[in-house]
Amino acid sequence: MRESWWERFLDGVADRGRDRLKLNASRDPVERVGKHCEALLTSVGEASGTALAREVARELEALDDAARLHLLQTLNVRFGPDREAILRAADAYRTEPSLETFLALSRAIEPPRQELFRRINRAPGGTRTLVHLRAHVLRLLPEHPELGPVDADLLHLLGSWFNPGFLRLERIDFRTPANLLEKIINYESVHAIGGWDDLRRRLQADRRCFGFFHPALPEEPLIFVEVALLDGVPTAAAPLLDPSAPVADPARAHTAVFYSINNCQYGLRGVSFGNFLIKQVISELLAEFPRLDRLVTLSPVPGLADAVRRAHDGGGPLGGQGPRRLLADHVEPLRQASGEADPLAALLQLLQQPRPDAHGEILAKPLERLTLAYLTRAREGGRLADPVARFHLANGARLEQIDAFADLSERRMAQSFGVMVNYRYVPGAVEHNHERYMADGQVVLARPLRRELRRLEQLWPPAEPART
Amino acid sequence: MRESWWERFLDGVADRGRDRLKLNASRDPVERVGKHCEALLTSVGEASGTALAREVARELEALDDAARLHLLQTLNVRFGPDREAILRAADAYRTEPSLETFLALSRAIEPPRQELFRRINRAPGGTRTLVHLRAHVLRLLPEHPELGPVDADLLHLLGSWFNPGFLRLERIDFRTPANLLEKIINYESVHAIGGWDDLRRRLQADRRCFGFFHPALPEEPLIFVEVALLDGVPTAAAPLLDPSAPVADPARAHTAVFYSINNCQYGLRGVSFGNFLIKQVISELLAEFPRLDRLVTLSPVPGLADAVRRAHDGGGPLGGQGPRRLLADHVEPLRQASGEADPLAALLQLLQQPRPDAHGEILAKPLERLTLAYLTRAREGGRLADPVARFHLANGARLEQIDAFADLSERRMAQSFGVMVNYRYVPGAVEHNHERYMADGQVVLARPLRRELRRLEQLWPPAEPART
Amino acid sequence: MRESWWERFLDGVADRGRDRLKLNASRDPVERVGKHCEALLTSVGEASGTALAREVARELEALDDAARLHLLQTLNVRFGPDREAILRAADAYRTEPSLETFLALSRAIEPPRQELFRRINRAPGGTRTLVHLRAHVLRLLPEHPELGPVDADLLHLLGSWFNPGFLRLERIDFRTPANLLEKIINYESVHAIGGWDDLRRRLQADRRCFGFFHPALPEEPLIFVEVALLDGVPTAAAPLLDPSAPVADPARAHTAVFYSINNCQYGLRGVSFGNFLIKQVISELLAEFPRLDRLVTLSPVPGLADAVRRAHDGGGPLGGQGPRRLLADHVEPLRQASGEADPLAALLQLLQQPRPDAHGEILAKPLERLTLAYLTRAREGGRLADPVARFHLANGARLEQIDAFADLSERRMAQSFGVMVNYRYVPGAVEHNHERYMADGQVVLARPLRRELRRLEQLWPPAEPART
Amino acid sequence: MRESWWERFLDGVADRGRDRLKLNASRDPVERVGKHCEALLTSVGEASGTALAREVARELEALDDAARLHLLQTLNVRFGPDREAILRAADAYRTEPSLETFLALSRAIEPPRQELFRRINRAPGGTRTLVHLRAHVLRLLPEHPELGPVDADLLHLLGSWFNPGFLRLERIDFRTPANLLEKIINYESVHAIGGWDDLRRRLQADRRCFGFFHPALPEEPLIFVEVALLDGVPTAAAPLLDPSAPVADPARAHTAVFYSINNCQYGLRGVSFGNFLIKQVISELLAEFPRLDRLVTLSPVPGLADAVRRAHDGGGPLGGQGPRRLLADHVEPLRQASGEADPLAALLQLLQQPRPDAHGEILAKPLERLTLAYLTRAREGGRLADPVARFHLANGARLEQIDAFADLSERRMAQSFGVMVNYRYVPGAVEHNHERYMADGQVVLARPLRRELRRLEQLWPPAEPART
Secondary structure, eight states, X not given: OOSOHHXXXXXXXXXXXXXXXXXXXXXXXXXXXXXXXXXXXXXXXXXXXXXXXXXXXXXXXXXXXXXXXXXXXXXXXXXXXXXXXXXXXXXXXXXXXXXXXXXXHHHHHSOHHHHHHHHHTTSTTHHHHHHHHXXXXXXXXXXXXXXXXXXXXXXXXXXXXXXXXXXXXXXXXXXXXXXXXXXXXXXXXXXXXXXXXXXXHHTSTTEEEEEEEOTTSTTOOSEEEEEEEXXXXXXXXXXXXXXXXXXXXXXXXXXXXXXXXXXXXXXXXXXXXXXXXHXXXXXXXXXXOTTOOEEEEOEEOTTHHHHHHHHHTTOTTTOSHHHHHHGGGGHHHHHHHHSOSSHHHHHHHHHTSSOGGGGHHHHHHHHHHHHHHHHHHOEETTEESOHHHXXXXXXXXXXXXXXXXXXXXXXXXXXXXXXXXXXXXXXXXXXXXXXXXXXXXXXXXXXXXXXXXXXXXXXXXXSSOSOO | OOSOHHHHHHHHHHHHHHTTSOOOOOSSHHHHHHHHHHHHHHOOOHHHHHHHHHHHHHHHHHOOHHHHHHHHHHHHHHTSOOHHHHHHHHHHHHHOOOHHHHHHHHHHHSOHHHHHHXXXXXXXXXXXXXXXXXXXXXXXXXXXXXXXXXXXXXXXXXXXXXXXXXXXXXXXXXXXXXXXXXXXXXXXXXXXXXXXXXXXXXXXXXEEEEXXXXXXXXXXXXXXXXXXXESSOOSOSHHHHOTTOOOOOGGGOOEEEEEEEEEOOGGGTTSOOHHHHHHHHHHHHHHHOTTOOEEEEOEEOTTHHHHHHHHHTTOTTTOSHHHHHHGGGGHHHHHHHHOOSSHHHHHHHHHTSSOGGGGHHHHHHHHHHHHHHHHHXXXXXXXXXXXHHHHHHHTTOEEEEEETTSOOSHHHHHHHTTOEEEEEXXXXXXXXXXXXXXXXXXXXXXXXXXXXXXXHHHHSOOSSOSOO | OOSOHHHHHXXXXXXXXXXXXXXXXXXXXXXXXXXXXXXXXHOOSHHHHHHHHHHHHHHHHHOOHHHHHHHHXXXXXXXXXXXXXXXXXXXXXXXXXXHHHHHHHHHHHSOHHHHXXXXXXXXXXXXXXXXXXXXXXXXXXXXXXGGHHHHHHHHHHHHHHTOGGGOEEEEOSTTSBHHXXXXXXXXXXXXXXXXXXXXXXXTSTTEEEEEEEOTTSTTOOSEEEEEEEESSOOSOXXXXXXXXXXXXXXXXXXXXXXXXXXXXOGGGTTSOOHHHHHXXXXXXXXXXXXXXXXXXXXXXXXXXXXXXXXXXXXXXXTOSHHHHHHGGGGHHHHHHHHOOSSHHHHHHHHHTSSOGGGGHHHHHHHHHHHHHHHHHXXXXXXXXXXHHHHHHHHTTOEEEEEETTSOOSHHHHHHHTTOEEEEEOOGGGHHHHHHHHHHHOOOOBOHHHHHHHHHHHHHSOOSSOSOO | OOSOHHHHHHHHHHHHHXXXXXXXXXXXXXXXXXXXXXXXXXXXXXXXXXXXXXXXXXXXXXXXXXXXXXXXXXXXXXXXXXXXXXXXXXXXXXXXXXXXXXXXXXXXXXOHHHHHHHHHTTSTTHXXXXXXXXXXXXXXXXXXXXXXXXXXXXHHHHXXXXXXXXXXXXXXXXXXBHHHHHHHHHHOXXXXXXXXXXHHHHTSTTEEEEEEEOTTSTTOOSEEEXXXXXXXXXXXXXXXXXXXXXXXXXXXXXXXXEEEEEEOOGGGTTSOOXXXXXXXXXXXXXXXXXXXXXXXXXXXXXXXXHHHHHHHTTOTTTOSHHHHHHGGGGHHHHHHHHSOSSHHHHHHHHHTSSOGGGGHHHHHHHHHHHHHHHHHHOEETTEESOHHHHHHHHTTOEEEEEETTSOOSHHHHHHHTTOEEEEEOOGGGHHHHHHHHHHHOOOOBOHHHHHHHHHHHHHSOXXXXXXX
């Protein structure tokens, strides 16, 4: 069934109900939507309620940026909690702590906009509208922190509706409906897909792609992961992405590389799917290819370049002195190649040259050491600064390998000087790694990196516990 | 996919996580489950959390009645809201009404068992466990009103998870998987199904059956409705239920009779599906059979007999005098047939005889009048006393016809002296009827019943507005 | 799609075409159908052709037995080959052997009824009609051998249309649509299914059922097999068929027992599916249950009792003297129990008693030896007399074990004195066994039966090669 | 199931059987395949037979052109009918016309390659191999008419296996699996599809695309049709094909234009699907869009230009004098524009100019008249010369309209000077038109074209009946 019965039914109800609605005729869209929201909150007629919900959903989608901000501020104030009512209810509960007074206090404290959102969710496409609305809120939030409560309410409701038990895992390949593949092309943001031929290569026999779907957003992936089946752990992205690379026999692969994970719905940020997706995909892969014994990612290190540049200026999450000390072993070659005495300045200078990988021999080791420092030391607000590291480590992966000059694309050079890393999921150790990371923030490393960490700590002793 | 990936995945996680759980070894099951619930609420490790959730879910399913009651009381108290914390948070909010103090108060007021239930919902089969748990709570509630808060929390969460946008409407016929049909046989409670042959007749060409399903309860109907396609409005149940009745050509039918609506999940009481089901089924039927112009139910009147007996004793929702006055036109024939001077006593006496329908001519009119009075006058707590009437009238149906001796089964004789009624859905009037009923409790009647109502009001003038 | 587009389309065409048909009005149905067949063969208009084909198909289904026989004889003569035309075409080909004269001869020799059947096959439900028609032909053939050519034509065409590449293998369980399960109940003829509860047991976790389906006969199994997953090779049917037997864990089974194979379409006799079905089911089972290492049948020996009775009378496929000599080791105990000196007479007398299994100790060995002789020696027209043995041996199975008193049902007692046998499929040896059987009719035996065969051959030396 | 069980099963059998095959080691591929064909024809072992069939299928696919021709000639001779055996069987039948002698003659006359093809058809992918093989035969046939018998055998078998009752009609849209859409892009030959964006436009809301599929060629369309839903009958192709054309509301369309019909499997030429496809698509469209009242094609006239050029040279299917007479009304304007006195020469000269449509006013009428003459008069071997006209007229369409300069693409200019025509399907008249065309070759015309035909016949009276 291509349109859900529910949408068809509501369309019918709303069409009949429209005439009965006394729709507001104000020419100011914010005022009009605001009035409709009030009417929706107080409606008892079901058809008129649904028609209003559909009207509100459509109006929300149609607002321009300024009007939408205005409306969100209205929602924040007009449909927020009533302080006086809360305090009265708290007093009543204090005086007589019965079930009635408790429930009255509960009701008082729930902002009316939660009920408003619930009612919008019953309109045709209402879930989609709320996901879009939250995306707007998230974009506005840095400059409009007052929208925090609206965001909190939306996140609370979406988290309940997008319960992982309601998701479907689906394999995506070249037999998948084309309209869905088109969305994969559009949503891929880690390694952009250049078109249908590029996509085709990513879906051939030695590749796998899986996504999560939710019944209320049919034909809309929530998140998807792209996997390559190879013989060894890759140290660079280009061979994985080459549309003309020969297709290998997946049955002979020992390694599965998760080389791209994409959250598709910005409005669902904070509703966590990636962990479930990776683990489920691992179990699908192991069932299909019993030979697989290495499950790794090829992941970006998005904050590395910024942290190194700020270290050069004496600050940032790494601070200025530690990083310089780390490069003690490499001062001379860096100086010779660049003419700069300060190793950080030398490194940055060489990396700004047109083909920095020409200095690969000189730069690779310093870059790896700085990356290891960044991924283990750089913390913000007590947690690791790097969001990709946080994600995989919290999922129970370990840091397996650091690959200098693994991705020479402009974007990756700007983000991390081309450095990529491999996180590895060892099925039997995932839970243990997860708990170590959750309990004390410990970054589990593969053996070679543990050796490297010891050298690092000689050069730059940890002044403080790993987790502030 | 017969088992959802989520269940398979969680089984895997839980199996691995079990060893790490320090499961409580108490021999008192309530103490053990309670400890596990506490551990679950505070767990951070994902696998151990899931394993605990599964453990708790299984333990909850395995408890005996006494232990379950004990546990529910524990949940009520130990996982209820913390009064002192609420009052402290309210004070902080009163002193400084910031977002932080507001959110702190919100958190304080949410009983920890809500989070507990959410975590149980992530376990394999967790949704099912919570639906079962609520069924137990509902059964216990009359004697244990203190469980009201637990019930309120469960209803709140289930209502969110069973959002109508997540339901699938499915037609059920003899091509439906047999394991599901077996459940239809078991869940049918309006007109019991005697076995596969009986079921088969109810699924033939002149019948329709539709149900709602939810992704978290696969192969488990939430509610289903049985429809017969006929030529006229039926006045009795037996012809509809006769397994050897000839199969009519549905394309010639003018009437669709909703003769059985069954809610299958007692634990979802209060989460409303029936309204959506009926309306969607109406639109499916009209699409398939454009000739249909009468959409009626054949419905029981479950509280009628009890109300009449209590009226005979001078009380109940009808009171004692009104009903007697209604029978003014029939005193003499009733007296002659029974020897009783009091018409209510006469009526009851005749109805207790082995074949009361033998007195059909004498009894039919009085029964119809009493039924009309019951369905329009008998109210409890300000709303109609009869639950079936409340359901259909709130959905926008009107009361179409009253059928004496329509169902002579023992159960129906005990409930309503065999009376059944037809509610009718007139597509264009549903919304209007719904709103009249919701606004002032008005029972919309078909024209012949409106005449009958006028006579009734002459005999027994309404002392008060229809709705208290 | 429940009705194929083709059927809907043809219905439309035929409905429009009917008016244009000059349908024959003869009151003699055979004459009418005959005329319609002639019209169909010569029709050029597509719609009128299809309408005629549908008419003919319906008429064929509606004929009574006498009329159908009469019609088939008509088909045989009137739509048979034209001898004079064939001989003329043969002369032309002899004179000038060109492609044209060859094709003319080919056309002359194809009986017009083949084209007639092809055209009927395009009518709605035409394939089904022809399968039914062939079933009638097969039933009539013994008394009406003149219908042989009609049968040959139908078999030729059906064999082409029921190519195994067009079949779907489907697992049948309690999630299968109920209307299909109802057919399984009806078609099961090896061990009758007593109703839905009996069926349910046969579809539980320790059982498997698979069938073949064809696109032109939707919802109609062609053949199905029932499998039990056990720990050891069964020697009796009753435990497998007991509806209240406990359900075992299939993951622990070492043995898969094919205990019932049913061809559902009598009209497809001679179009072979069973071999493909068994082998495909074996590969499905081995994929699901890697522990399985014994794949056996529990099979009837349908001609055994008849052969033994005829041997007692001195004839039949075993002849009279050999069987008597085989019982040489058992004369005395048989005589003591029965009072009969002739061992065959004694055996038969004991087997006619109410509970012959009471004499199990005396009867088992003689029965097993006679069965082995029957399955290796009894031949008709040069091939094994027993059809079940022919089927499994030609498929590459070996005879594994003989089970006396394995099935005490009335039917099996009458067929084979209750004897059943196990054939075993050893995946690696199937091809070799198949070729030995095909090449020289050799019956491959399990080791214990090979020993028993040597003793048998001492008592009754083979006078002639195994295959005449 | 993505690979049919049958293919998986046969792969297994063939893998086991291979070792037992004594595969021919000849280095001459034709000799090797020939030997394998002989072995396949005489094989009795099932697994070895299947392995051989698979070997033969693979070898056939791998042969180069020269070797394939050589092999086909071998098939023609070595696996052709045995003349002596046929004549002997004919003699036996002449002497004693029994069922046995008849069947012996039937067997003798069937070329062994038919059985060979049947056995190849059981191999994995065998059907596909035979469809490919026939495509090769068809390509070779013009220069190698001796392959006619092989072609006849393949057509006979494929016609039986591709019975319309076994086809599935499927709607193709942007939800269709991408691998199938890729084939649509490749197979479209009427109006080439430029890529995914072009395809996307052809599958939007105001377009429909349907295809036929067969179980033995999964994911492989046999034929598909593209339909545009418009308001009026189109007179040019470009607006239909413009990828950036706005999407219209299909619910308001009155006209469905079949603007492209593509047979995808050259090897199935002569197995007719197009007729069934068009009629079924018409019934799907009328069910979805009840407003549609014009069902037309926009069709090429592939032989027009060639016939006019040959007429200019005095020959071809139109002959030289008639066409000149038809242009009597237009001699002067043509002469003025071109300087040529002979109207046909003038026409051709103008049409060779870079933008012939600049002379549209002068050329349109003459082109339309010539087209009408070509479509009604030009016959070859007694049937209409134009294959597209034959197809639609035999299906029951009528010629509705002639559109000069409707398609200015290079290809269409070369084929028909850019002329396209509309055939129209009037549901109630299809059968009647079909029968008139089949009975006496009559081309049914729309009213305006009937008038034009009368003028045409004045200028160029028909010397002979429409059909020779």
